[in-house]
Amino acid sequence: MTASPLSVSCPAPVAETEHVLLGHGSGGLLSAELLRDVILPAFGPAAEPDRPLEDAAVVRLPAAEVVMSTDSFVVDPLFFPGGDIGSLAVHGTVNDLAMMGAVPRALAVAFIVEEGFGLDELARVSRSLGRAADAAGVRVVTGDTKVVGRGAADRLFITTTGLGVRLPAARPSAGRVRPGDVLLLSGPIGLHGVTIMSTRSGLGFETEVGSDSQPLHHVVAAAVAAGGDAVHALRDPTRGGVASALNELAAASGAGVVVEETALPVPEPVAAACDLLGLDVLHVANEGCLLAFVAPERADAVLAAMRSCPESAGAVRIGRAVAEHPGRVVVRTGIGAERVLDMLVGEQLPRIC
Amino acid sequence: MTASPLSVSCPAPVAETEHVLLGHGSGGLLSAELLRDVILPAFGPAAEPDRPLEDAAVVRLPAAEVVMSTDSFVVDPLFFPGGDIGSLAVHGTVNDLAMMGAVPRALAVAFIVEEGFGLDELARVSRSLGRAADAAGVRVVTGDTKVVGRGAADRLFITTTGLGVRLPAARPSAGRVRPGDVLLLSGPIGLHGVTIMSTRSGLGFETEVGSDSQPLHHVVAAAVAAGGDAVHALRDPTRGGVASALNELAAASGAGVVVEETALPVPEPVAAACDLLGLDVLHVANEGCLLAFVAPERADAVLAAMRSCPESAGAVRIGRAVAEHPGRVVVRTGIGAERVLDMLVGEQLPRIC
Incomplete structure (x- = not known):
């Protein structure tokens, strides 16, 4: 060496x-x-x-x-x-x-x-x-x-x-997602997984993107300061991506989850890489963003608090928890169609983290 | 498989x-x-x-x-x-x-x-x-x-x-070994290392011995109950064996250490294996015994407490800390000769634990 x-x-x-x-x-x-x-x-x-x-x-x-x-x-x-x-x-x-x-x-x-x-x-x-x-x-x-x-x-x-x-005010738990909760995402998705895949196989996307790897405890502190106990659940969508994280939360809480596909922040090179490789970006690993389910009356305040942190300046609302289809996650597309979003089965890419 | x-x-x-x-x-x-x-x-x-x-x-x-x-x-x-x-x-x-x-x-x-x-x-x-x-x-x-x-x-x-x-009364630290401290050993040495070596290479000793792997927190609790703050330092001689553990304690505290070779509890198959393989048993790994430096006035009480635990029924006094040769460990043989005991250099056996 x-x-x-x-x-x-x-x-x-x-x-x-x-x-x-x-x-x-x-x-x-x-x-x-x-x-x-x-x-x-x-x-x-x-x-x-x-x-x-x-x-x-x-x-x-x-x-x-x-x-x-x-x-x-x-x-x-x-x-x-x-x-x-x-x-x-x-x-x-x-x-x-x-x-x-x-x-x-x-x-x-x-x-x-x-x-x-x-x-x-x-x-x-x-x-x-x-x-x-x-x-x-x-x-x-x-x-x-x-x-x-x-x-x-x-x-x-x-x-x-x-x-x-x-944190004294914090009680986030996978089991606390409730129908009506607003689903927030702190930043763009797919960057870590696409960077690792592209670097390993020399696809070239790694010149345009980098891993989102970063610590998120300041984001959480800001969210909890703004939302307190109304921050019901937090999860970082690492291995298995947003799809696995949301399925875990839905299964643990018994709530259904609806994701608005058009609201997802997907960087252009990530979208291109997923197209090329035939991947669903919702299964791709992240290392620097989080999902938050927040009681609706505090959702705007928590979103604003997240946007005030540099780590989550691009935070957006991407969906909500619902009483329908308990324990299941559904993606609604731009034309209003719905598809069930399953956990990743098998392995998209070993050794992503 | x-x-x-x-x-x-x-x-x-x-x-x-x-x-x-x-x-x-x-x-x-x-x-x-x-x-x-x-x-x-x-x-x-x-x-x-x-x-x-x-x-x-x-x-x-x-x-x-x-x-x-x-x-x-x-x-x-x-x-x-x-x-x-x-x-x-x-x-x-x-x-x-x-x-x-x-x-x-x-x-x-x-x-x-x-x-x-x-x-x-x-x-x-x-x-x-x-x-x-x-x-x-x-x-x-x-x-x-x-x-x-x-x-x-x-x-x-x-x-x-x-x-x-x-434990409230416990303050053992590598830096607290003092000249005059009595050195106790809770049980026989060399069993884990010889068992792994013999099992891996099929030498046959593994039919006579087994690893000493066991938890030692009850032994420590008994020693601290009997000796309190007089239990100056504790160390389990794992990788690198008794030699490396004692050298670490000597270096950290600045005390010298004398070990009486004849006092060492070495099971017969361990001695035979060390003879065959040309090993110093003091460099062989253990996973179920500990070394304790105890202020002299409490040493007998701590030794008795250790012997009352099944995990350390064979506890013995094997040496002492001295003011001479600070930071160095010396072994005194049965005929009164002394040799310096160094840390293990290089690797006796990879993947012992």
């Missing part, structure tokens, strides 16, 4: 190697050096671990409900327009906390690395992860690194686990 | 397959079915997830210091005498929490599965994980499953992240 331009600031490679060795996962001297010389400096201000390094971290939280979420990230390629596996691993878990109305506070990071992976790439991913955590205001409090032999993993997998504290 | 005897109670395989498909990681219908039909039932009483399934879990903790730890498990083979990757993934993280004086309360579980892995094996691992969590009194509150293509991972990796609440 060639040195990346970012590797200039990488500390002197441990044990005079430029690649990850099995010994870096031994728990012995090389592990300690990898942590000290590569990973912790790369995490930057987001890490600042307690000294000495312990087997676990003490997290001081205010008296509140603690929210916990975990996700493994296996995205291929590791680097893509708009982000990389490191920033994605922060945003994905921060957003899962945010969907429960929680402010992210602490992050645990576990690397599984294939022997031979470039130390410069590991440092680059770690720096990106550290920057993303710092920008989201969440500290990396503990971590782990395992190394497996060549061929036993594809370069790098990251599992992040987040702890957050629930 | 052949059906395991344990697969009888496995629910009807989702989508009429007996193997994990890429679609099981899609976030869509197959993912939902896998979770509902295979993983959650297998977790058993340890799971009892909040309904509906959300992106994250709310964890109610008493007002106390929260401790967080994460570890990835990549052990090969997945099943071995004394345990499997599922039980190990619980014990490893529970023990990291325990080493900080915490009682485990909640566990997040993330699976990375290779396409084609047997659903019966996934259910078997999940059942073992659920049983181990239930036995340790810790709930599986949230999780994630990703599927990667054939060859992109070796069957199954598990990352567990634990939350615990610190």
Whole structure:
């Protein structure tokens, strides 16, 4: 692997190697050096671990409900327009906390690395992860690194686990969607999935679009500040896209959902890529937008609050919850026809996140 | 893959397959079915997830210091005498929490599965994980499953992240080892590493020994009840063995450490395997014992408390912290000679845990 331009600031490679060795996962001297010389400096201000390094971290939280979420990230390629596996691993878990109305506070990071992976790439991913955590205001409090032999993993997998504290006014839950609720979407859809697909297969769309990967907890805080308990349910439509997220919410709450197809914000290159590949954009993964069901009397206020955040300046109303067809999601097209929107069956694209 | 005897109670395989498909990681219908039909039932009483399934879990903790730890498990083979990757993934993280004086309360579980892995094996691992969590009194509150293509991972990796609440009297820290402290060891060493090595290479020792994998939080609770704040430091000597754990504690605290070689409890088959393989048993991994540095005036009480627990009935005094050779670990042999005990350099055996 060639040195990346970012590797200039990488500390002197441990044990005079430029690649990850099995010994870096031994728990012995090389592990300690990898942590000290590569990973912790790369995490930057987001890490600042307690000294000495312990087997676990003490997290001081205010008296509140603690929210916990975990996700493994296996995205291929590791680097893509708009982000990389490191920033994605922060945003994905921060957003899962945010969907429960929680402010992210602490992050645990576990690397599984294939022997031979470039130390410069590991440092680059770690720096990106550290920057993303710092920008989201969440500290990396503990971590782990395992190394497996060549061929036993594809370069790098990251599992992040987040702890957050629930906003006092927030009680969003998949089970709380009610007929009459207004369905809001915080921004354009399809960007992450199309970017990954296009980058992986060299289709060229990746020069026009980038992943929407971003943290959404400020959007949630603004929505909850404006809507309080009237923010009934939040979900970020990642793997499986808007279709799977809405079907989960419909199934969990027993409400029906109607989506107005013409209201969906689909960037032109995303629409073109979906046409070319025969994909329904509603099944394509996103990493930086959210769906919100809000009681109708607070919907305008919540929409305005979302639009006041740069992350969700393009928020729109895309549908509503209904008493008809309980547990099912229906898309109404521009000419008034309706079609049932199912969850994704099978796999549109493996390793999208 | 052949059906395991344990697969009888496995629910009807989702989508009429007996193997994990890429679609099981899609976030869509197959993912939902896998979770509902295979993983959650297998977790058993340890799971009892909040309904509906959300992106994250709310964890109610008493007002106390929260401790967080994460570890990835990549052990090969997945099943071995004394345990499997599922039980190990619980014990490893529970023990990291325990080493900080915490009682485990909640566990997040993330699976990375290779396409084609047997659903019966996934259910078997999940059942073992659920049983181990239930036995340790810790709930599986949230999780994630990703599927990667054939060859992109070796069957199954598990990352567990634990939350615990610190015992009020407990302040163990790597930095608190003081000259004069007595060094206790809770049980025999070398069992896990020798079991994995022997199972993997068919050496035959695995018929005589099994992994020591077990949760240690009851041992810690007993030690802290007897010793309180006099329990200065705790560490479980996993990857890198007793040698790496003691070197970490010596380096963090600046104390020297002396280990009496004749006091070390080394089971006969472990000694024989180490002789055959040319290994120092002090570098071999353990998953069910701990090292404790205790102020001398409380050492006998703590040792007695440890011996009263079945998990540490064989606890012994194996050395002490000294003012000489600060930051270094020395082994004194039966004839009074001394040798420096270094951290493991390089890798004794990859994928030991």
